[in-house]
Amino acid sequence: MKAILFDLDNTLYGADRALFNLIDVRINHYMHHVIGINKDHVDTLRQRYWQHYGVTLQGLIREHDADPEDYLNYVHDIDVPSRLSENKPLRNMLKNLPQRKFVFTNGSLCHAHRVLNCLKIEDCFEDIFDIRVSDYIPKPHRSPYDAVLTATGLTGEECVMVEDCIENLHTASALGMKTILVSDQEIHHDVDAVVRCAEEVGGVIQDWMA
Numbered sequence: 001m002k003a004i005l006f007d008l009d010n011t012l013y014g015a016d017r018a019l020f021n022l023i024d025v026r027i028n029h030y031m032h033h034v035i036g037i038n039k040d041h042v043d044t045l046r047q048r049y050w051q052h053y054g055v056t057l058q059g060l061i062r063e064h065d066a067d068p069e070d071y072l073n074y075v076h077d078i079d080v081p082s083r084l085s086e087n088k089p090l091r092n093m094l095k096n097l098p099q100r101k102f103v104f105t106n107g108s109l110c111h112a113h114r115v116l117n118c119l120k121i122e123d124c125f126e127d128i129f130d131i132r133v134s135d136y137i138p139k140p141h142r143s144p145y146d147a148v149l150t151a152t153g154l155t156g157e158e159c160v161m162v163e164d165c166i167e168n169l170h171t172a173s174a175l176g177m178k179t180i181l182v183s184d185q186e187i188h189h190d191v192d193a194v195v196r197c198a199e200e201v202g203g204v205i206q207d208w209m210a
């Protein structure tokens, strides 16, 4: 175990902070006001893009010729400090882990910087990989994982991945990574460990290293 890859949203902070709801509203706005999709069709389209492409952005690029950079700036333009603040236990846990640590997110770099800054954990990570790492192709597709491994010089077997989305852990597992799911449901059969919040990851890693 040389490195730990952390997802960002709903992983490094809890889903109860409802930060993603703010992005959700911005995505709907973008589809209606910028792309010009009828309001009544937005929800159905988003669902289809999610199932088909993994993120709304891929659907908008392929089917509406959307500008990905414009989209990323627009949807992540939210008031992060209104929902997140310093998390000292998380910071201490990260600082005490000897492994290399990275953020690997389907969001944007700018959003990741804001989130990490509010939690005061930005200096705990060696690097951040965002949706741009593999030309806007998101997790759980394999190509962004391959891009992260190439960029870091790591193999799948050397990594642990921490995520709230089980599909994203399936790809990680197929690449030989150990998997930790952040979830409030305790029983999951196809991951290596389940934690209720990111602060508990340190304990799991220590157990594995012992």
Ligand SMILES: [Mg+2]
Binding pocket: 007, 008, 009, 010, 011, 163, 164, 165
């Ligand atoms: Mg997430």
